[in-house]
Each structure stands twice: as C-alpha cells, then as structure tokens.
Amino acid sequence: MPNNSYQLPSAVLWDMDGTLIDQxxxxxxxxxxxxxxxxxxxxxxxxxxxxxxxxxxxxxxxxxxxxxxxxxxxxxxxxxxxxMFEGLIILPGALELIKALHQAGIPQGILTNKHGPTARTVSAHCGFDQYIPVCIGNTDTEWNKPQAELTHFAREQIGAEIEGTLYIGDSPTDASTALNAHLTAYGVSTGAHSCAELKQAGATEAFNSLEDLIRFWKL
The missing domain is CATH 1.10.150 (DNA polymerase; domain 1)
Incomplete structure (x- = not known):
C-alpha cells in the first residue's frame, strides 16, 4: 500500500444506509x-x-x-x-476501504440513525465489525443525527479529535451531521442524492462511489 498518510484523515465516522450498504x-x-x-x-x-x-x-x-x-x-x-437481510447489498468498495483504513491505523466508527441494535446486527452480518468496533445508532443515546452532541459522543468513542476527523455519508443530513460538530463532510452519491446536492449541503468532497474514494486516497 502506498504511503498516503499526508492525504488520509486522522479518523473516520461512517453513515451506514446508502453509504456502506444498500438495504x-x-x-x-x-x-x-x-x-x-x-x-x-x-x-x-x-x-x-x-x-x-x-x-x-x-x-x-x-x-x-x-x-x-x-x-x-x-x-x-x-x-x-x-x-432485514432481504436484498441487502454491501456497496462496492466498502469492505476494501474500511479494511485499508484499519490497516493504516485510522480509527473508524459507524454513526447512523438506524436503530442501534439493528445497526450492530447488520454490521456483524456484513463483516464491518472486524474493522469498526464502534457502531452507534438511534436509541443508543438521547440524541439523533444531525445533533452535534451525538457526533461528538461517537467521535470520543473512537478516541478522535475534531481536527482531521471525517464524517462520510450519502445524504444532506450526513453533511449537517459533520458540519454541526465542526467535522469535515465527505459525500458519496450512492444513495438518493447527487454529488452536486451533497456539495451544496456542505460536503467538502463528493464522490460517485466508494471506489472513487479509494482511488482519491490511492489506497
């Protein structure tokens, strides 16, 4: 793997639905x-x-x-x-990307508005939990996305600082989740929103796929 530490974030928080999976x-x-x-x-x-x-x-x-x-x-x-598993798809590049970030020593967490226990069941089913031990969802706390309190709680669970932490998602809500907590937002148009919509919502970068993000980071 090339040395891309100068390009990579210091930590990543992930949305789940439409970002890592299509459920x-x-x-x-x-x-x-x-x-x-x-x-x-x-x-x-x-x-x-x-x-x-x-x-x-x-x-x-x-x-x-x-x-x-x-x-x-x-x-x-x-x-x-x-x-819940009928028609579930792990999006192309998802496992490859989270594994590569894990191997690069970059802490990761999943932060989703999916019901928390369901999100963790899905994470285990997809094999994400091998590389992303923290998965926080709806009802796990008193907050929901895009509230900054929830994002900071998740960030603290993976031992990350505000600076250098990305939140990656497929919706304007995900961009707000990042920006409300002073994180950098990256978008992927793998859900129901275009790259243009995601950038308009505040994403610093937006990609058509996770595979494009892999290429962007040269992983």
Missing part, C-alpha cells in the same frame, strides 16, 4: 407494510428513499398521522428483523 429494498418494504397496516395508501418508494438519513420517526411522519407515529415505529421495529 433500501427491505427498508422500503417494511415502511410500506407498516404504513398500509395503518390504513394509508402505498407510499412512494422514492419519497422513502430520499428521506433516509433522517430518523424513522421523520420518515413515518411523512405518511402516518402524528397520533399514530409511536405505534407505527414499534410496528416497524417488530417487522424489520424478519426481512
């Missing part, structure tokens, strides 16, 4: 199952997809009455484990 099929199916169960019409898959990166409550609130959101979220968490 869209299972997530959209689960939202559709729950939303129709509550007597609503079948939701637009793209509307769900573009809302991903925020909390489950936010997405559910696009389709479900406010008075039913708590019950709908409980129903989602009960249903999702039954279908």
């Amino acid at each position: 869209t099929a299972g997530i959209i199916r689960c939202f559709a199952d729950v939303i129709t169960q509550f007597g609503k019409g079948t939701p637009d898959p793209m509307e769900i997809r573009r809302s991903m990166g925020g909390t489950m409550r936010h997405t559910m609130g696009l389709f479900i009455d406010q008075s039913q959101i708590d019950e709908a979220c409980v129903a989602f968490r009960a249903r999702f484990p039954e279908i």
